[in-house]
Amino acid sequence: MVHIRDLALPDFPLLLAPMEDVSDPPFRAVCKANGADLMYTEFISSEGLIRDAAKSKKKLDVFDYERPIGIQLFGSDVDTMGECARISTAAGPDLIDINYGCPVKQVACRGAGAALLRDVPKMVEMTSAVVKATHLPVTVKTRLGWDESTLNVTEVAERLQDIGIEALTVHGRTRVQMYKGDADWRLIAKIKENPRIKIPIFGNGDIDSPQKALEYKNRYGVDGVMIGRASIGYPWIFREIKHYVATGELLAPPTVEERVAMCRMHFEKSIEWKGARVGIFEMRRHYAQYFRGLEGAKQWRMRLVETDSVDEVQAILEEIAAAEPMMVG
Structure with missing residues (x-):
């Protein structure tokens, strides 16, 4: 130790x-x-x-x-x-x-x-x-x-x-x-x-x-x-x-489900600690990284950063999980 x-x-x-x-x-x-x-x-x-x-x-x-x-x-x-x-x-x-x-x-x-x-x-x-x-x-x-x-x-x-x-x-x-x-x-x-x-x-x-x-x-x-x-x-x-x-072995990268779940946890903690307005705004800097490499990532990110609604963010995250986009690149 x-x-x-x-x-x-x-x-x-x-x-x-x-x-x-x-x-x-x-x-x-x-x-x-x-x-x-x-x-x-x-x-x-x-x-x-x-x-x-x-x-x-x-x-x-x-x-x-x-x-x-x-x-x-x-x-x-x-x-x-x-x-x-x-x-x-x-x-x-x-x-x-x-x-x-x-x-x-x-x-x-x-x-x-x-x-x-x-x-x-x-x-x-x-x-x-x-x-x-x-x-x-x-x-x-x-x-x-x-x-x-x-x-x-x-x-x-x-x-x-x-x-x-x-x-x-x-x-x-x-x-x-x-x-x-x-x-x-x-x-x-x-x-x-x-x-x-x-x-x-x-x-x-x-x-x-x-x-x-x-x-x-x-x-x-x-x-x-x-x-x-x-x-x-x-x-x-x-x-x-x-x-x-x-x-000495590499783990598989996180699945789409794991990415969405962790992003949601981060988002909910942000709202809880900062309040809805600031929490929504400050989470915008993180979405690109959470979904980097996923097919359609730019479109998902744009929708997430354009909304001011907690419920809409949650709904978009549900859409991403349901769509299960493929990794690209």
Whole structure:
């Protein structure tokens, strides 16, 4: 097993990445149903929590069916991050995670996320403040460095472990790379091989198939992997990886009936958590992925994104299930 303090995860756990505007409770529900071992909230602005912003507070919602679940925070002010760790702890997650990896301009240019890779002493100070503010395990997600000339994640891993973090996830790109090019896991492997490092090390970046998950497990020796974009509209990636790692055999892809059932579950959870208007609107980004590769997928998707009716969405999903369209391409 893999342990984050007293939190016991299975061997080679699969983590769901915290993705802005994606990793909300409805999405986490379908990923959990398909085998995700540890999940995180969308990242939450520490400044937003301090201002009592409704959107930030809503992201604190965690449910027992999701456990184990971590709340992820980002920010640029040390004291504010400590206070937000206390607020987040009261929401009842299993751990607190700090985002030192987000590359987007709106975050990094405000001195948060991946920007802290250019100020490791401040990163250490901020992490220490969060560790002291909560009784929960604290974990961190980061990148290889700001750019190719500052690949400092090995130093980061040692210094953050020394002040009390209990797991580290590393995305195999720099901030400058954003999400372009191939993720490079060689530095992640070096962290895992470092005799000073005792905490679990999870790898992130480009895991989009069972074969690649097992290959990277064996090649880089990580304790587990974090999956992000490959799970959007395809939560079955978790069960497929688990089966392949255990047996060496590929599972058959989900049937049309399974696709419809999982899409319906996601839709109903969305309505339940967000209300009909917002729930219908925000589900529109997921339909293309749920039905990708099915004959007539474009027509089904267009009908789904054009309706504002809960009942009509349900009726269209029933039509898709009844039609049993073939896979194409």
